[in-house]
Amino acid sequence: MVTKTTSKSNIGLAQITAGAITPDQLIPYVKAVSGLDSKMFGNCVGHYCEGQIVLIGFPMGKPRDKEDLDAAVEEALQTKNLQHITVLCAEKPSQAPENATVSEDAYWSLPLPLPPCKQKLRNMLTRAKRDIDIAESGAEGYTQEHEAIARDFCSRRKLEAGMIHIFHQLKNYLKESTEARLFSARTKDGKVAAFAIGDYSSFNTAFYMFACRLPSAPPGTADALLEAVAKGGEERGHSQLNLGLAVNAGIGFFKKKWGAEFFLPCYEYGWDVQKEKKSLFARLFGA
Secondary structure, three states: OOOOOOOOOOOOHHHHHHOOOOHHHOHHHHHHHHOOEEEEEOOEEEEEEOOEEEEEEOOOOOOOOHHHHHHHHHHHHOOOOOOEEEEEEOOOOOOOOOOOEEEEEEEEEEEOOOOOOOHHHHHHHHHHHHHEEEEEEOHHHOOHHHHHHHHHHHHOOOOOHHHHHHHOOHHHHHHHOOOEEEEEEEEOOOOEEEEEEEEOOOOOEEEEEEEEEOOOOOOOHHHHHHHHHHHHHHHOOOOEEEEEEOOOHHHHHHHHHOOOEEEEEEEEEEEEOOOOOOOHHHHHHOO
8 A cells, every 4th residue: 555645846848858768758749649638646647538537657757766756656547527537657666456458668768879889780770871861840840741751651660549549649749849849751763762750858758759651761760860860969969869669579679789778668557546435425416
């Protein structure tokens, strides 16, 4: 049982974004792609709508602190009319029941500036740069070509409906977050073959958020885009690049090829919130 008394956090949403180490702590991104509202629960941010809360259980400055995590979960559970809670965290919350659903992954990162890469990767980058040009822009650079690539990307992969929805909101995300930047890879005839989005809203951590390419994109295009996003972080003074979750073996291999390392576990716990049964008096008289 959790006995720690919860107290109101002095941390605000702007500070959450400024200190973000995971994508779900980037408030403009979450708002743009989901429409969810956000608020603080202890030292963690939560996103909520219609009786559901997604608590990003990585306390600011202490992402693995279990005491702060439990305090945030306890505060979130007091939310009126709460029906379901999902907690993303590095440790199991004490409140999670035995029947909670759980999945496990991990965030991977690269140090910035990028360390020297292996010869094979350098050769791949050299080859790609002969075939493509990469340009950085904001939302104004996101065109119907980009939308078509995102649709094609979703159609070729077994993605959940929620993830497909997010890919359809990428232009809105670029509009809402001034520190999210679009990197477009064009072939020599001017056609967009691939693109990636980097987010530089956090002070220390840059984010490699999304990357899509056509099957016909020249070899090494994905690597060249990752390098461009990383260099964007270097130029802005970031110390690490969050590459996101491993998701599957293929994506994990791509990240490890660059020398990425695991830096933060990510467990997802979810459970329905069981309301106390009303007494007979309450049920009869609506108390």
